[in-house]
Amino acid sequence: MNVSQPEDILLRLQDLEVTIDVRGGRVTPLRGCSMEVRRGETIGLVGESGSGKTMTALSIMGLLPHGGRVTGGSIVFNGRDLTSLPPDETRRIRGMDIGMIFQDPLTSLNPTMKIGNQVGEALRIHKVTSKKKAWERSIDLLRKVGMPRPEKIVNDYPHQLSGGMRQRVMIAMALACSPSLLIADEPTTALDVTTQRQILDLIDGLKKESNTAIILVTHDLGVVAGRADRVAVMYAGQIVEVASSTDIFINPQHQYTRSLIAALPEQATNTREELYTIPGMPPDLREKIVGCAFASRCPLATEICTQSSPRIVTLSKADGPNSGNEPANHLHTCFHPAGPPLKHRHDLRPERALSSHPVVCSVQDLHKSYPAMSSGAIRRQIGWVQAVSGVSFDVYEGETLGIVGESGCGKSTLGRVITALEPATSGSVCINGKDISQASRKERTLLHRNVQMMFQDSYAAMDPRMRIDEILSEPLSIQKIGDRRSRADAADNLVDKIGLSDNALSKYPHQFSGGQLQRIGLARSLMLEPHLIVCDEPVSALDVSIQAQVLNLMRRLQQEQNLTYIFISHDLSVVRYMSDRIAVMYLGKIVEIGEANKVVNHPRHPYTRALIEAIPVADPAHRVEEIVRLQGEPASAIDPPPGCRFKNRCPFATDKCAEEPTLIGDTHQVACHFPLPHDALEAS
Structure with missing residues (x-):
């Protein structure tokens, strides 16, 4: 079926409705979704998990899950309604004219x-x-x-x-037949900032070269701020606001859009305030929604919001920053646009002189290597992977030490050695003055009471056959602490502290969202009242709103229980918000360590500067002078280069870098022969 539309409109979704038959009912993940994509433009599609972003992409591709079908509206691509085409023609268009980069390439590729x-x-x-x-x-x-x-x-x-x-590889597959539309579904979610930048630069370059239209699906507002021409904000299966990237961040109209921006870590980095959190939960998409879907979570909601469905409003030229000769193109569906600033809660964490506190964890000249094996039918050892090489630092009571670096730099391995999940090859890790490598089996069991780990994938770290009360009580049972009643009471108290209802204890892990699972993972690590918790990428896969809730909870519990955190992440914005000090790792070594604000605002090592330059910031006007752009891949950990391990990617490297640099400095240390000056990193 051919449908006439303006020549510059490549794709138009009009009142799209999708339903999926599930056990016990029917879910409507898209309800009246409308959006246009112009030829050669990049449109960012943002919103929380469950808002309908991926379902929109799958609807366009004709790849709805089992039981899913389009029950209303149209998907018009190049003048043809895809919902009315025969399957063979849909497959041809999907293969030739529309390409898709899926969220998880490992599960999307044939092994x-x-x-x-x-x-x-x-x-x-x-x-x-x-x-x-x-x-x-x-x-x-x-x-x-x-x-x-x-x-x-x-x-x-x-x-x-x-x-x-x-x-x-996924991008190459999507581009194989030179499509006119490329859908990128969370293409950089699990990647570190430098790899993320390379992938996004690549997508931008392909767009300019081939005039390809791009739908960039993401929950990272910083990604769309610097890459998208326009941004569409989704909530509960609908597009609630569409505007240019600049307008969305400077003049957001819908309260949901304003809430997402307010929850970003950079909004509270330089204050003592907690992150803004969106109250309540998204609506149940199995039930009919009356009125504005965001009304129950909106601080400005009135009676009209709960009784009437808002219509699309177009900002007049005089209402926004687009005033001028250009017609306004800022659409929203909100009865109470804009409004007063959203209120943040005051942080309980006081300013602290941590160097005077006792040392909880002392790491000295730590090394961890793994045997590297050849591939093939007959495997043999071909060398050693040097995951951690000569790392030393102290962590003080009540402190959060952030550890950042690219994937493969040794962050997670370091965390596993500190928690005694893996033995060190050499060096020492002392917890409260006791070297865990020299401890007996009984002493090591007692040490586990003082050191716990919060894993990146909480679901994978839990036994899916155990109820939450059993999962939380298990550490007490292993340590033979208390009886069944006291363990149950401890689980009750912790569930209340992490903000879940009492009935959560009788449920299983698969019945919870990602954010709720991370809360449960934190609760489990707190059961033994440890002195130190190693947090390995605890919020990397969470939406900005859920991320804010988890980070606020972690900081609040740290103050109440005087907890010490080692916070491992590739997201420097999150690490800066959470940490008192930051250590930067590269290929198994710490190349810079110091107070969080000094490391971020006055980076001394070129690698640190490169990481900061690569951070996507939720501000279209944000500019940082580019001094260090990383090229290529890190050297192999099996055969690292002698001297400075960063030299093959460093623009300042000379023959001097053949000698290995050591950490120099007092409270702000850097391992570089040519450290950057102390000038502040200013946005221009």
Whole structure:
């Protein structure tokens, strides 16, 4: 079915409704969703998990889950309504004209197929080309997306590649048939900031080169601020606000948009306030929604918000920063646009002189290596992976020490050694003055009471067959603390502290959201009343609103119980908000360590500066003078270069860097022969 529309409109969703039949009822993840995408533009699609972002992308692709179907509205692409086309034609358009980069490339790639065959598959199916030509084209595509050594990579399997390399393969596959629309569904969620920047730069470059329209699906507002021409904000299956990237961040109209921006860590970095959190929960999409879906969570909601569905409002030219000769294009669905500033709660954490506090954890010259094995039928050791190499630092009582760096730098390995989940190769880790490597088995069991770990994937860290009360009580049972009644009471008290209802104790892990699972993971780590908690990427996969709730909870409990945190993350914005001091790791070594504000505002090591330059900031006007842009991949941890391990990516490297630098300085230390000056990092 052909539908007329303006020539510059490539895609138009009109009142799109999608339903999915599930056990016990029907879910409506999209209800009256409307959006336009112009040729050659990038539109960011943002919102919390469950808002309908991914379902919108899957609807366009015709890849709805089992039981899902379009029950209303239209999806018009290039003048044709995709909802009325036969399956064969839909598959042809999906293969030729619309490409998609999926959120998790490892699960989206076939583990039994070589990379070259997977990239060339679409060419062989839709372009009807020979296997040889498809293989050659695969190499060209991988080279185009910045893949190192594409002639070798085409013969590899997905598990042999890093996360960033797998994402490049997904982009190459999506671009194989030169589509006019590219949908990128959370393409950088699990990637560190430098790899994220490379991937987003790559997508931007392809857009400029081929005039490809892009729908960038993400919960990271900083990503869309610097990359999208326009931003569409989704909530409960509807688009609630659409505007240029500048307007969304400078002049947000819908209360939900304002709440998302207020919850960002950078909004409270330089204050003593807690992050703003959105009250309540999103509506149940199995039930009919009357009025504004955000009304129950909105600070300005009135009677009209609960009784009437808001209509789309277009800002007049005089109402916003777009005033001028250009017509306004800022749409929203809110009865009470804009409004007074959203109120943050005051932080309970006081200013602290931590160096006078007792040392809870002392790490001295720590090394951790793993045997590197060859691939193939007959495996043999070919060397050692030096994951942690000569790391030393102290962590004081009541402090949060942040540890940042790219994937593979050794952050998580360091955390696992500190918590005695893995033994050190050499060096020492002392907890309250006791070296855990020298402790007996009985002493080590007692040490586990004082050191706990909060894992990145709380669901994977829990037994899915155990109820929450059993999961929380398990540490007490292992340590033989108390009886069944006292353990149950302790679980009750902790569930209340983390903000979950009492009936949570009788449920199983799969019945909770990601944010709730992270709260439960934190509660489990608190059961033994430890002195130190190692937090390994605890909020990396959470929406900004849920992230704010978890971070506020962690800071509040730290103050109440005098907790000490080692906070591991690749998100420097989160680490800066949470930490008193920050340590920067590169290829197994600490290259800079100091007070959080000094490390971020006055970075001394070129690598630290490169990380800061790569941070996506939720401000379209934000600019940082680019001094260090990382090129290429880190050196191999199996055979690290002698001297400075950063020298092959550093623009300031000289022959002097063949000598290994040591940490120098007092409270702000840097391991660099040519440290950057103390000038503040200013946004221009």
